[in-house]
Amino acid sequence: MELVKNKFNIGGVFEYYKNSSVNKSLEKNFLSHLGNFSINGRSSLLHILLELKIQNVKKIYIPLFCCESIILTIKFSKIKYSFYSLDKKLNPIINPEKGSALLVINYFGRESGIVKKYERNKNNNYFLIEDATHNFLSKNFNPTLKTHYVFFSLRKHSHINMGGWSNTKKDLFKINKLHKEIFNESLKLKIRKKKLIEENKYVNKEDFFVNSFNRIEKKISKIITNNRAPNSLLKEIKKFPWVESAEIRKKNWKVLDDLLKNNFKKVFDINCKNEVPLGYVILVDDRDKLRNYLKEKRIFTSIHWTIASKVNSKKFSFEKNISKKILTIPIDQRYKKSDMIYIASCLLSSGIK
Numbered sequence: 081m082e083l084v085k086n087k088f089n090i091g092g093v094f095e096y097y098k099n100s101s102v103n104k105s106l107e108k109n110f111l112s113h114l115g116n117f118s119i120n121g122r123s124s125l126l127h128i129l130l131e132l133k134i135q136n137v138k139k140i141y142i143p144l145f146c147c148e149s150i151i152l153t154i155k156f157s158k159i160k161y162s163f164y165s166l167d168k169k170l171n172p173i174i175n176p177e178k179g180s181a182l183l184v185i186n187y188f189g190r191e192s193g194i195v196k197k198y199e200r201n202k203n204n205n206y207f208l209i210e211d212a213t214h215n216f217l218s219k220n221f222n223p224t225l226k227t228h229y230v231f232f233s234l235r236k237h238s239h240i241n242m243g244g245w246s247n248t249k250k251d252l253f254k255i256n257k258l259h260k261e262i263f264n265e266s267l268k269l270k271i272r273k274k275k276l277i278e279e280n281k282y283v284n285k286e287d288f289f290v291n292s293f294n295r296i297e298k299k300i301s302k303i304i305t306n307n308r309a310p311n312s313l314l315k316e317i318k319k320f321p322w323v324e325s326a327e328i329r330k331k332n333w334k335v336l337d338d339l340l341k342n343n344f345k346k347v348f349d350i351n352c353k354n355e356v357p358l359g360y361v362i363l364v365d366d367r368d369k370l371r372n373y374l375k376e377k378r379i380f381t382s383i384h385w386t387i388a389s390k391v392n393s394k395k396f397s398f399e400k401n402i403s404k405k406i407l408t409i410p411i412d413q414r415y416k417k418s419d420m421i422y423i424a425s426c427l428l429s430s431g432i433k
């Protein structure tokens with residue numbers, strides 16, 4: 081047990097990650113000169129909602145299967161909203177009213193089926209908001225070509241725990257000093273975490289880091305603002321090796337998938353040619369038991385998402401079911417083949433499905 085404890089540290093809050101090949105990130109060149117960078121995904125969504133309000137939008141449709149921050153942001157904007165349900169491929173089942181807005185999420189790395197349909201149709205009478213938080217690393221994702229609204233959070237794929245982007249036209253307000261301080265504090269902590277992991281000293285200090293990251297995350301989640309991202313954050317976003325990280329994610333996903341040999345039910349298969357997975361997302365009947373089992377092995381998983389709103393209707397039975405079973409296994413750029421072999425062996429020997 082002690083050996084496992086010291087050797088593995090998979091998942092959990094990202095430590096600092098730097099790659100040897102500098103500036104690969106600029107291949108995603110939209111990051112340099114288009115749209116607006118804000119503090120987090122919810123702030124980028126807010127910026128879109130404010131533009132929609134100017135265009136007299138009075139109602140927005142959102143998926144019940146979503147991150148709670150989306151609901152909070154829409155409440156904050158005071159636009160009326162209602163939930164829609166999804167089909168088995170996670171595509172929206174909805175016919176939006178004329179003049180309304182529809183928010184779609186590109187779940188786990190895959191573009192929603194509705195995006196292409198909307199782009200092909202020249203007579204759309206509603207506004208589309210595409211949430212690309214989970215798929216903005218995909219090869220075929222190019223926000224410079226979008227004529228509808230797009231936003232994403234930059235906080236889910238790396239140690240960069242602040243940042244959101246939207247293709248809004250109006251400028252954001254000035255930089256807030258407090259946001260700059262929060263970012264600098266968390267960056268310092270992440271560099272320290274990385275150093276301790278490398279020196280094999282992290283586990284003893286784990287409680288301190290978990291508590292500190294929780295405290296910082298609470299602060300960041302409370303921010304729904306029109307302020308611009310500070311320069312230190314932009315610098316970090318622009319130098320991060322996004323493209324290289326995307327390649328590692330795809331490779332890890334594929335290795336894990338081959339090792340698991342269909343022993344676990346996936347939400348869907350990733351087409352690694354174009355799609356970059358957020359994680360290895362499975363559906364497990366005894367999800368919480370498996371999650372605890374993996375935690376003992378120092379594999380820290382996440383849940384996207386428990387349903388935040390009370391809806392008591394048959395309409396959402398699919399959402400309720402997947403939100404009880406869903407589990408995201410880390411496959412990100414911090415890990416290599418040997419880590420995937422370890423994860424697969426733990427999953428397969430758990431006996432939990």
Ligand SMILES: Cc1ncc(COP(=O)(O)O)c(C=O)c1O
Pocket residue numbers: 119120121122123147149150185211213214233234235243244
């Ligand atoms: C799909 C999706 N969109 C938007 C958000 C909001 O992003 P942020 O937490 O950066 O505000 C999240 C997560 O919180 C998310 O998972």
